[in-house]
Amino acid sequence: MKMKSLIAAAALAALAGTAQAEVKVGMITTLSGGGAGLGLDVRDGFLLALKQSGRDDIEMIIEDDQQKPDVAVQIADRMIQAEDVDVLTGIIWSNLAMAVVPGAVAQGKFYLSPNAGPSALAGKGCHPNYFNVAWQNDNLHEAAGAYANSAGYTNSFILAPNYPAGQDALTGYKRFYEGELSGELYTKLGQTDYAAEIAQIRASGADSVFFFLPGGMGISFLKQYADSGVDIPLIGPAFSFDQGILQAVGDAALGVVNTSQWAKDLDNPTNAAFVESFAAEYGRLPSLYASQGFDTANLMISALEKADVSDVEGFRAALKAADFASTRGDFAFGPNNHPIQNIYVREVIKEGDIYTNRTIGVAIENHADAYAAECGM
Amino acid sequence: MTFVLLVEQVLNGLQFGVMLFLMAAGLTLIFGVMGLINLAHGSLYMVGAFAAATVAGATGSFLLALAASLGAAALAGALVELTVIRRLYGRDHLDQVLATFALILIFSEGTRWLFGSFPLYLDIPPALSGPVALPFGIDYPRYRLALIGIGLAVAAALFLLISRTRLGIQIRAGEEDREMIAALGVDISKLYTLVFALGAALAGLAGALIGAIQSVQVGMGEPVLILAFVVIVIGGIGSIRGALVGAILVGLTDTLGRALLPVLFGLVMEPAAAMSAGASLASMAIYILMAAVLILRPRGLFGRA
Amino acid sequence: MRREHRLNALILGLVLAVPLWAWATSEPFTITLATRAVIFAIAGVGLNLALGTGGLVSLGHAAFFGIGGYAMGILASHAQTYTPLFEWPFVLEGTKSMPVIWLLAVAASALAALMIGALSLRTSGVYFIMITLAFGQMFYYFMISWPAYGGEDGLSIYVRNGFPGLNTLDPIQFFALSFAILCAVLYLVTRLRASAFGLALGAARQNEARTRAVGIDPYRVRLLAFTLSGAITGLAGALFADLNRFVSPVMFSWHTSGELIVFIILGGVGRLMGPVLGAALYVALEHHLGGLSDYWQIYFGAILLGVVLFARGGLIGLIVGRETAHD
């Protein structure tokens, strides 16, 4: 309902304002089913930034992709063919991004990614109209590998689901990690019971465990790991320690170290204002995804300030300049339009009754991705 | 792979199987007595988990949470039986598949509407948390041992219920001959509601017990539902004994497949490829098991011809 | 019977008229939606041959839909990168030509259906439903973890494949192509149903003992029906992949199998045009309900439930009444 009213407000505002220079933004994101939490956060972060900008010439069209690639493609087709949007954004999942982005940018639209960053779109498949405002998929895993080195770990056990993002995660970790591997495991996608894997970890003699298990998989793994009595330290990317799911993990996550390009307590004025206004607007703490949605909208607004969206060259250059105040502090685009940014190390803590993260250091400064060289742009 | 690790994995498989049995028992009971395929059984599992998480959050008591899961799932089951399911008896399986598929959509999105899109919190009670030392130097989570115990106790209670009580006699009569028990003066529609609620309660209990070590979220019931179907098909639909054997077989196949297949592949392939290929085959293992059982015994291990 | 004929003509006319009207009024997306409905209809007509005519409730037809899709994806991706699929025992190059892709999609899905059917048809009833589901899941997990063709990410084909003499990128031309295939498939299925094979298949569904007693082996009849059914669904999968210019393992998921069954039941089991009406309604509902609320699936579930409970024989059954015998 909130979505409806916000869109209505945006539409009304658009009608009231000058009909000139109106920008149409199509947001394709996951709003139903088990993965809806991520899409809701991206959407809410994005809409918050629009509201704060005070601009009344941006029309939002928001659609639910049900986390199905064919539905996402269908929505993209409609937004491009029937609604004639200028900018597309919103997709959460890599496989949906792979389905939508190449076709959208080939048809001359801009795509701003608030979450997914598959390697294919960072390397050979890069495109001048495709901007990733979150991270390349490997980034947080690479940072975890770098952190493991600095923490003195020399014998890691690593595991991830058996699908491309999981394979990329382990590759990313290994790219920066310099120690030995005591074990490497692929689990089933959607698996909920990790007793067998935890038993193997216990028997492996590792000094650290790196895992990438997004969504419910991570919750299950963390709870079962904590209960197993195995006390080898865990490292993971921020996805399993996000504000939305930490409350469901509870004590099991306390003290676990994770890597993220954003944290609630990052010390910059934009972030402080964002965290406060998000909580005030929606009654919950913002997540990583909300910050990405917020940054994506602000990037777009900063470019609109400089150039009309119909001026393709100008708008593209304005986006590339990334001249906006990011919640993450310094933010710039590399040659393949993917972020160059710090990746931080966070630790899970309890603030009152709420589980959240505290920044404890920087894993890699001004980190770019490994695929930029393959991009022939 | 050491002996200790193997024993631990067998225990893990057993525990997984016993939990699957709780799901499968209700499913097979409902099929055996009413001839109904209930795809929405996974939704009742989810209802149990959500009820338990809510009550545990409000009261802090795990026992109350379990009671709530039984009650809520039984209530939801009875409600669904009275409004929808009873119109499906005697329909062909196709209608049942579709109607209960529709129920999944309604349950899932309804739960998301009530509880939001984020997973809920449900934890192991303090008394059962942490590992316990077993012989051979095995450290094994206390809660998982308790799960094995609870599951086997429920199985025993179910066998007693079916073989020793009046309700059990009616259930068995219902499996044999539907007209017959109506002729015997049993209120058949009440019996059906009762059996459905019982199956739902078992699923709800499984949801709460499993929810404590997994993620309580919308859609959590579907993977389990498919596994439960695999179980009852392997065991022979309608047979409680078959469900128990099938559940343990599936639990062991899945767990040991995940643990052993990558190692086995590692003997003949390079490690990275072995890992990936082993994991792929492991994720298909139970379906291969099911296909193999059905090809050899088209009505499952304990199915009636 | 006559009423059903008229209704069938009306349904087909509407499926043709809506995109033509959209074309005239420059609404390309409506054409895309209609194309989606037509392709789902082809898949549904394929499944209906097994499910409706033959009584074989397959919850694993997503396997054939997916195989058809991947036949397109694999061939086109190899053509895109100018690498052959394999070089031994003969060189097989990728291709961007729809007719060639269709041929291979049909052949591959027919072969898979033959093998799955040969094993699954040893069982019946609920066991058949479940073993077909199991085979579907095997393919699903295999495709997710097989890295060669993108795994869970799937495969993107940047430009739609070509058909001699047509510009397939033009929505209305691609629609016309899909519609022509739907008509061809409907014609084929009509002929099959009226043939001696169709009679034997219907007899095997209604009374297996009778079929045996006249010297017809129900197993072989069903196996052929299942194979043809899988082949048609595979062809639809190849078209679906071309519509989206994308394939992913979601095509193999059991939800896809469920949706195919939904088309059939919405329209009417065993009715020639049942899946066509069902698929058109499904796409329309999905499109319009999605705009109503975040929780639109609740309404969709309620509508489905209503059709199953109160419109036995699906919507066509509701309109024309009980299926009458026909010579």
Next chain:
Amino acid sequence: MTDTPVLELRNICKRFGAVVASNDVSLDLRPGEIHALIGPNGAGKSTLIAQIAGTLPSDAGQVMFEGRDVTGLDAVARARAGLGRTFQISSLAMEFTVLQNAVLGAVGQARTAFSLLRPVMKDRVLVAAAEAALEAVGLAEFRALRTDELSHGQRRQLEVAVALTLRPRAFLMDEPMAGLGMEGTAAMTGFLDTLRQRAPILLVEHDMDAVFRLADRISVLVYGEIVATGRPDEIRADAAVRSAYLGEATP
């Protein structure tokens, strides 16, 4: 030549757990004859028919058909070999028309079940064969009716018509008169009387008037065993039969 049996059972046995359904049964069916199989309820008549038709495998013994051992063949193969059966409880495709059921038999006989594209109901040869069979049993005027709209007796007639379309070399008929009524029974009796010229009939029947009018030979089955075989007058006179069977159902 005429004495060579068309169908011969040699020491057929079948048990279900402790129950012996057929015990060392041997009998034969000769060209041109009607051989009736009678016995009290539960004697194992239908089990024996199922064993002959191939729907139920035998534990021991042999089934010979036209001098060939068909014991290892299933029901489909035995039907193709020329055994035409009718079922005790009508077993028809209920959603089909009467004519379609008959055409199904003709398709089985012509072995064209894998003809995929030719409209079967426009195939003159098959339809003519089917219509001739319907004509023979007196159902021609009901050809366009849905089978589930037929009366019980008409379904029995259709059973026989479908068997006719198979052009079998031996008939196995399980109670074709059941539920036919007086007139129907008379008509069916007259029809079977002429049918034996086309192929011999192994007839299971409860209607003793019909049995004793039609049968050339009668075998009496009690508790899965043949207690007597002979001409009707021999059976009428047989002491064992009287005590075991005819005491409760006097002809």
